Amino acid sequence: MPIPFDLTGWPLAWMALAVLGAAYIRGYSGFGFSALVVSAAALVTNPLNFVPVVMVLEIAATAGQAPAALKDFNKPLLGWLLLGATIGMPVSIGLLSSLDTDLLRLIISIWILIMCALLLSGWSLRKKVGTAGTVGVGIVSGLANAAAIGGLPVALFLTAQNLHARVFRATMIFYLCAIDLVALPILGYAGVISIDTFIAAALCIPLLGAGVWLGGRKFVSAAPENFRRMAISLLAFLAVLGLVKSLL
Numbered sequence: 697m698p699i700p701f702d703l704t705g706w707p708l709a710w711m712a713l714a715v716l717g718a719a720y721i722r723g724y725s726g727f728g729f730s731a732l733v734v735s736a737a738a739l740v741t742n743p744l745n746f747v748p749v750v751m752v753l754e755i756a757a758t759a760g761q762a763p764a765a766l767k768d769f770n771k772p773l774l775g776w777l778l779l780g781a782t783i784g785m786p787v788s789i790g791l792l793s794s795l796d797t798d799l800l801r802l803i804i805s806i807w808i809l810i811m812c813a814l815l816l817s818g819w820s821l822r823k824k825v826g827t828a829g830t831v832g833v834g835i836v837s838g839l840a841n842a843a844a845i846g847g848l849p850v851a852l853f854l855t856a857q858n859l860h861a862r863v864f865r866a867t868m869i870f871y872l873c874a875i876d877l878v879a880l881p882i883l884g885y886a887g888v889i890s891i892d893t894f895i896a897a898a899l900c901i902p903l904l905g906a907g908v909w910l911g912g913r914k915f916v917s918a919a920p921e922n923f924r925r926m927a928i929s930l931l932a933f934l935a936v937l938g939l940v941k942s943l944l
Contacts, residue, residue: 700892707740716903722757723911726868727847728930729754735937748889751876752897757908758873768866776827777850780834781875788841789882798942805938811852812932821856841879845938847872852931861923
């Protein structure tokens with residue numbers, strides 16, 4: 697099987713390590729996989745090539761995590777978030793070719809860093825966010841998908857609501873799978889998907905499976921308070937990566 701995107705030598709090894717590490721994070725936290733892999737890809741190749749690849753892999757990861765997460769996700773919350781994302785996503789695909797995605801990434805990353813600082817200070821949402829606000833978060837997430845960070849606004853939103861770790865993780869797992877199922881046909885129509893997309897995804901499946909399994913085992917033994925602190929720290933780290941990537 698030919699190696700896609702002309703990756704050889706150390707760039708290929710780098711991407712294999714990135715996929716394995718990001719899969720571990722995904723298995724533990726339920727999010728972060730796409731942002732980490734695309735950020736890593738930007739260092740050695742055109743990151744746009746990996747946007748549809750990580751979407752395919754997110755769907756595959758959910759297939760393995762779904763049985764355990766099925767009983768924990770928040771169905772109404774997930775539904776309203778997906779409604780908003782469905783509104784924002786077609787616009788985000790257009791942004792891939794018409795807007796500077798580095799600018800979009802810069803704006804969202806700064807916003808997430810500010811919110812992470814507030815969360816670490818002990819702040820959280822005191823009132824339940826209404827339907828309109830939840831749909832609005834989904835729209836922002838759909839727009840952010842142009843920069844491959846569509847899951848971060850939702851992860852921040854869920855963290856601020858002090859959801860139980862299992863509910864947070866399960867809702868993120870199904871949300872990311874659902875938006876990728878919507879986005880892939882749109883990307884295909886836009887001509888972003890090629891045979892290399894599926895070859896790369898197939899080559900990554902063993903690494904994905906191993907990483908998600910190891911991360912899932914870590915989650916089972918994690919204390920809820922440690923999980924929230926980890927989620928905020930991961931959000932901040934991904935936002936810093938986004939800042940660096942947009943400024944370089």
